[in-house]
Amino acid sequence: MDPIYKPEVIEPAAQRYWDGARCFEASEDASREKFYCLCMFPYPSGRLHMGHVRNYTIGDVVSRYQRMQGKNVLQPMGWDAFGLPAENAAIKHGVPPAQWTRENIGHMRAQLRRLGFAYDWRRELATCDPEYYRWEQWFFLKLYEQGVVYKASSTVNWDPVDQTVLANEQVIDGRGWRSGAPVERREIPQWFLKITDYADQLLYDLDKLPGWPEQVRAMQANWIGRSEGVELDFELAEGPVAGYDALTVYTTRPDTLYGVTYMAVAAEHPLAVEAAEGNPALQEFLAECRAAHTTEAALETMEKRGLPLGLSVIHPLTGARVPVWVANFVLMGYGTGAVMAVPGHDRRDWEFATRYRLPIRQVIAPADGSEIDLCAGAFVDYGVLVNSDGFDGMSSAEAFEALAARLEGEGRGRRRVNYRLRDWSVSRQRYWGCPVPMINCPACGAVPVPEAQLPVRLPEDVTLSGVGSPLKAMDDFVRVDCPGCGGEARRETDTFDTFFESSWYYARYCSADQEEAMLDDRARYWLPVDQYIGGIEHAVLHLLYSRFFHKLMRDQGLVEGDEPFTNLLTQGMVLAESFYREDEKGGRTWFNPAEVETQHDRKGRVTSAILKDDGRPVALGGIGTMSKSKNNGADPQGLIDRYGADTVRLFTMFAAPPEQSLEWSDSGVEGSHRFMKRLWRMVHEHVAAGPAPALETLSLDEAQRELRRQLHATIAKVSDDIGRRYTFNTAIAAVMELLNALGRHAGEQPQDRALRQEAFEAVVLMLSPIVPHACHALWTELGREGAVVDQPWPGFDPDALVQEEVELVVQVQGKLRGRIRVARDAPEAVVREAALSEENVSRFIGDRPVRKLIIVPGRLVNIVV
């Protein structure tokens, strides 16, 4: 055995073994319990970053642990390969997006292999491959048949120079991020998926996900935003306008109906548009509201403004005339685009009414009878009705029911459920994405591409100028005969939102090589995913869309079950210290932490830092996420080259529990490397002394029994930490402690060596999910047959945990005053006697009488005087 730990030798060797023995190729086996472990697939941006390393190491540890538990484990990997960065890179470097993407995939795949992750690479997929996206086109057409897909006009951010649609993040201060041109709002026909039809299921099924973090479920519930209320009609006092004879509003507070003093409609509302005809002031206001939307200015600070429309409505209960205003805080996209304003009991209505001196009426009083002052602000809580005719004295809840019933009876209102969730617009006016499989015919309208013609392949040999989508100029792609009438038609040049691809990839891994169908029976075997792992940033969009897709696939008979991911782990971010220098103009130059040396005071507190290059000081920029702009990223590749994959894996698992953010520390990595070297050396010393004899548990002396007790206690703890708690950091700490104890145990008797053999074997087994390469080598060095990857997880020997004598802590008045050793099963009287006679304890008791004595078996004694 090599006395020196050489990751550069043992890591490739272990990987060659796994590949040769096809260890991680998973196949369906009904006789074994399956475990599908999945990490969110990466966007092939070019190279792996620390977030990837952390994410995939967690998944790999879980997978390898479950494998040792005897489960049939599937852990696949693939590429979320469509998307905007490829187009930007293409424009910048003149490389086609397909080429750029595939080169990046090649590089990142090699990096993942270097880290030794236990993937079934046969199932690798890239969403930009026609073999993948053809099924997504096929599925889209199925949904179209089913009526889940529809086309509607919707507003987009349009860059008039680049002739392209911009995502919200690409609009900076109202201008296109690349062209700098003022962004326009355009109405463009787009494809939508009716996710709102599934809103209730998506909300209520959250209760079926106890294995998800509370936080993620809460975020999804908020995003769906279900509210119960009443929709009611206010008859227009001056007769029909713009084809309406009533103004319909939605409210969650029908109990405040008697407090309505005005109505407010959105700027885009037909009544406002109609009223603006021939009214320049109103027209100007509507135009301002439209412009304000595009800038996405801080809405919270936006002033509430509006103008009267010169219309009024009739209150359905009192018959009073109520004026109609247009207001900039009313959203056309929610409810009916109009609200009944109750300034006494709604903050926004109150602000608006105060500004424009509109009347404020109190109709709700606090349930506890306290006084309120509506001049100071609105009273928004539920309470008891006042000034509301026959409804006075009812609680808000009672009044909700009574008013809803009355309005429904009179045909002027109905109970309604509203959602914040909007239908999902899946069209993107972009090149690098999956083509929407539709054909636009002047005669027939939008016609689906016939199934036999799938896939609609995205032409990959393109040059991107940055102006418009290159697809529009490609006649070969665009010109097509209409499948309906045979006439000349144009192919749809929009592509799908990339969330479309990532919404079902987890299912496709099960049937990755299936050429005849989207999914097959194998998906029924593997799904749902038992453990899904990824970043919290996907808490809403990706994880909501995937849940939606799973229900769509279920309704098409493609999968079983209601939910795709049984357990979800959201890993924390990777943070690092940053350093900078400021020039005269206040501009900052950021230095990578690798180029900087920190200096500390005698306590070890960081006081300042200098640049290694010139020895002059740099400023501390604080801890934050690793980012390009702050130049504080640690490059995984450099660390792997220097320390090996195992050290990097060990550090990322040891530095913090997986859900918390992880602070990067180069010296922490050094520490992990030290541990690897130490483990290697200790095993080497043990092995170099020759084979160990068989362990005879009955002949161990006290020190040996104590060491063995610690060994088996550690096995029990590590099993629980990795298997149940997912606290890999404490599992590693426990193994470190065990190794420290082994180092202190000096004996060289045959049974000491036998015990050491047992301990090292257990350590290697326990660490093998985390540092698999070194453990692969050490298992063989310990003289064991077979590969550690095929070994079962170690069990603990309950007999080894039994102690004849235990140490008890003795407290007086709850404060620690001494320790005693007593037999494990010592009767209470003996424990009591031992505790009271302990020197320090008796000193503290003095001559005070003992009032009470509490014994917690195996732990402590507390004496109350």
Add this chain to the structure above:
RNA sequence: GCCCGGGUGGCGGAACUGGUAGACGCAGCGGACUCAAAAUCCGCCGAUGGCAACAUCGUGCGAGUUCGACUCUCGCCCCGGGCACCA
């Protein structure tokens, strides 16, 4: 504003069901080995007082429950994340 997290040594973190606060690691300090350095090994390492044994204080702040509170209850302060004119 609403909804989630969180606040423990110089630092990352541990203490899982109320029962020894600070495991493990990093940094720091001291020592061994060495001509020297690196590597490695050993020891110390919350604050205050004390030669010491030990004592007092100490988990954001204030109260409470309890024999006993980092852990439970109430009130407050601060930090992070998400949503945010959603009627």
